[in-house]
Amino acid sequence: MPLDQTVTQRDYTLTGPSSERARELGLASAEWYHSDIPRKVMKELMARKDGPAIRDTVIWVVAHVLTAWGGIHFWGTWACVPFWIAYGVLYGSACDSRWHECGHGTAFRTAWMNDVVYHIASFQVMRNPVSWRWSHARHHTDTIIVGRDPEIGWMHPVSLFMKLLSFTSIIDAWVSLKILARNAMGNFTTDERDYIPASELPKAVLAARVHMAIYAATVLAAVAWQSFIPFMLIGLPRLYGCWHMYMTGLIQHGGLAEDVLDHRLNSRTAYMNPVSRWIYWNMNYHVEHHMFPMVPYHALPRLHELVKADYPAPCPSIWAAYAEMIPAVIRQRHERGYFLKKTLPPTARPYREDLQPPAPTREEMR
């Protein structure tokens, strides 16, 4: 294929030909590779604690309050800007990791604590807490299996402009709001019905209605008080504070293989600074998280040390992750089937190599 030609869009729907193909190839609900970890150690790693998540949640809530106070107190002056920047990240980026970890039920040992934080974070990230629980379950069952995974972030060929725009969340927030409004009216797409059991749909409708009611109340408050501040506190942070969520989230799977049964080849682990790891709740250990999703975020660094000899070398920084990912994504726009093939160390065990075709070279694509 000529390099100046963009490849045609793959079918990423959950009910189309790709779904049929995934089933035929045995990629749906398949058995995935797991690194060997002694059972006793694995039980220690999976053990739940309340302490770390209570500590982090208290910091998160107090930081919300303090930065919101600063933003309101200094409103109308330049001094309010850093407060809103910080508030935005706490609301519009940290929400994603809290939504994620509490959705897995691993952040806290106490179930109701997971549920409370899950629902708050789901609202902040503008996701229906019911339907997204099911979509994320499918993402873990069939990670980056085309036609099965509803959470594939890089659908080829990727529009780089749209990806850049995602750092503002303008499109994503608008689409999310429309989905919530549609769900609130009881409408679900065929894809949504593919992964949400029918018995759960009424709960999804109720959750969407609660979210929409809070947004309506925010609009009413802004009108009643003749103030923009209610929007700065609720809703808008999902736009002006989402950049960290996308910065970290896009490197999870970008440029890597589709349709393999080995998380070492379709997910990326990258080292990050401590602040980003706190905001992201250690999801930079993404291969580890996918291979062992019941290991809580606070145990992932220890898990990483135990399995790293069986994994591709982690990216040494966020910057390094983008440096390897962006050129690969650009090639994927022009070279059908291309992906960044992660190299397993000599100490690692390969798995199902029959599902891992060699990445085509440029010469082969001509």
Add this chain to the structure above:
Amino acid sequence: MWVTACALDDIDTEDLVRWDHDGRTFAIYRDTKGAVFATDGLCTHENVHLCDGLVIGDQVECPKHNGRFDYKTGEAKRLPCTARLKTWATRVVDGNVEIDL
């Protein structure tokens, strides 16, 4: 028909092991008091072996999606699990766990 599955000592208390027999897979548990229980080995939500999951009290947690079952009754206790897990009668004979298939 009672079939010997494993030695009792093969299972730690508050833990489980996998046992494959005649093309089927089972999970065999010991609770905190040492009593033995058995269920089907795969989660009813997706095709995942429960043997890699965590036993917490009377419940087993699926290692993939956090669904939980009461392994003594088979009842699904947490989403995304909704369908009951089949349970099997067990007994201990001469230090070995037997399952009534």
